[in-house]
Structures are given as structure tokens and as C-alpha cells.
Amino acid sequence: MRLVLDWDGTCTATDGLVLAVQRFGDPDVFEAAERGIGRRLTLHEVIDMELATMRVPVAEAVAFLLAELPLRPGFREVVAAHRPLILSSGFRELIEPLLVREGIDAEVLANRIDESPLARGEGWRAVWRDSAVCTVCGEACKRATLPAGEIVFVGDGYSDLCAAKAATRVFARDRLCGYLDAAGVAWEPYDDLFDVLRALG
Template sequence: MYLSPHVYIDFDGTISLTDTTDLLLQHFAAPEWQEIEAAWERGEIGSQECMIRQISLLNVSPNELDCWLETIPLDPAFSSFVRFCEQLGFPVTIVSDGLDRTIKTALRRLGLTLPVVANHLEWLGETKWKLGFPFAREGCRSLAGHCKCSSMAETHGRRVLIGDGRSDFCAAERADIVFAKGKLLAHCRATGLQHLPYATFSDLQPTFMRWIADLEATQLRSQLSLTQKDKDHHHAD
């Protein structure tokens, strides 16, 4: 039997149907956040600097924020995909360059308990917030708040990445297989990274099942080949 794959799943635009940080800023931040976003889009600043500056513009109480987070639209098939992975014994980790508070609220809504590796949203009192980066890495190629490739590097065995955006580019190079949509799909096609396209978790699950079946078949063929070589060696003796 092969070593169980570790499944890493992005949050914004993958589990959530939109970029939740952008939605949050639209609702609760001063309008200057859009100028900062444009600078990031042009590649003038990294995502870490972008988000530090944007989060400092938030003006919302914790209670109001948490109530709003309950309304974020999520992929309706995500929960069943996680439970499918759990039945197979595949560990699942959420890896995001977004906000831990957003992700943990979403998981609570779904009744799921999963490891979350993301940037830390810290309340400063009243309606002010700041962003912390417990999973940043100096020298990160993507200048991200959370270096996903470092998080994935700690895994032994096969790595599966499910994502959609720029923060997944570096991590995709560490994965054995990438399930991709959006900008990540275009990146995989342009760079020749092994990938399978998907649109939602409902169509991803059967594709994932086929990949697992192929993995098992490859492993079985490898074992049979080794057994045959061992037999041939004994006959030669």
C-alpha cells in the first residue's frame, strides 16, 4: 500500500466561492485598500506588505465581523470531500495566505475540525485589527504572508494541492499532483506542472478518486515488478 497522500487545500476562491479578504475590505475598510491592491496586482509589493496595509484600514468590531463571516458563501460539496478523505485516512490541511479567523469560522459552520495554516488576524481593541504572520519565511519567492511551499515541505509521502490562485504557484512545484482552476490552472499549463482541472468540489471528487485508483494501480505494478525481479534473481542463483 502506498503512503497516504496529504491533501493541502487553499481557502479563498477554492473553499470559499470568492476572495473573502477582498469582500471583508469592501465591507469594512477605508477605500484606500483598492490602491494597495492595485500595487500588489502590478507586482510592486508582495502579498505580505499588501495585507498589512489593508488590514490596518479595517473598522469593525469582533462581534460584527464574526456575524458577517457567517454569511460567506462556501462550496457546498467541500464538506463531503473532506469526509471522503477522512474515510480513506488521508490527512487534510487548509493552507491559506488569507485570514485564520475567516477560515476557522467557516469550518465551524460546516462542523469540521481541520488544521489551519494561515495568517493571524489580531484584534487591537474597539474596531482596529492587525495581521500577524506565524508561517512567513524569509526569502519566500512569492513574498507571501504564509509560505505554502515551506508548509508542504514538511510532509513525507505524496502531496496533493487543491487551489486557484497566485499564492499557490510556489506550492504547486512541491506537489505530486495539483488540482487547479483559475490563475493556478493557467500557471500549471504554462509551466508544464502535472495537474488536473476542476471547477467545484463536486466535480473534483470523482477526478480525485480516479487519480487514487491510478496511484494504487501504479503501486501494484511496481510491487509486482519488484517481486518478479526477486524471483528472477533467486532462479539465477
């Protein structure tokens, strides 16, 4: 069994990418983009729109997240017990400093931010790790990156849906619960990550 964790809103107390975009991006673009997720827009298109409104250096957003964003209780213990893969639709630049803050070493697969457009008065640009379109959901999603074999997947949002469908066992909170119900996929609830730890035994 391999444990795979989403990052934002799963390992973190709230979604750090959302927090950063709401703080430093354009709230109107954010609202419009989020309403389009899974309907008019792919997740990558939504995040592309949101990042394009960012007007501060990445370092400033990182400093904000370091000050404002706690991790979810039990994260340290889950990492120590299961050596999970953290599979994120977010960005290494916004994830790794939080792991450093906590002194936790974990395996992370995520995308990159190109902030060079700031120099010409534009916003951040996503450098996607994998843009291949999934044949199941029709978007670039996490499914193709899942390790082989039995997967326990822990997530909270739209970016987790397709990969969760491919998992043996799913722990869900927040919007992912409704997406899974609509898809007829069984899931177990968690609040903090100690819940996951206990359930895994």
C-alpha cells in the same frame, strides 16, 4: 498522498478575505494593493496594507461572512473522504467560524488577526504564522509548510502558486490557472470540490 487545500476561493465559494476587505476596508487601497501582488509587493505586504484599512471589530466581519459566504459544494465530502490539510494565507478568526457554522472539523493552518490597533483608531494587524522567506519564490509562501511526501494541491490564486509547483498533482481554478500556465506547470480544472473528489477516485 496528502491532500492540501487553500481556503479562500477554494473551500469557500468566493474569497472571504477579499469580501471582508471590500466591505469594511478601503476600496482604493485594496485596488492598489491587489495590482501590486507578485510584482512590486509580496502577498504579506498586500494583506498588511488591506488589513490596516479595516475599521470594524473582527466579530463584525465574522458575522458578515457567516451570513454572506457559502462554502464550495463538495467541501464536506472532501474533508470526510481525505482529511485534508487546509493551508491558508488568510486568518483563523475568519475561517474557523465558517467551519463551526457547517459543523465540519478540519485541520487548518493559518495566520492570526490582532485587532488591538482598533483601540487607537488604526486597523487590523496580521500576525503571520511563518514569515520565513522562501528561496524559490522570494516571499513567505506556503511551500515550507507542505507536509512531506506526495501532495495533491487544490487552489485558486497567487498564494497557491509556489506550493502548487512543489505538488505532485494540482487542481486549479480562477487566477491560479494562468499563473501555472505561465510557469509551465500542469494542472487539472475544478469547479466544485465534487470534481476533485471524483478525480481522486
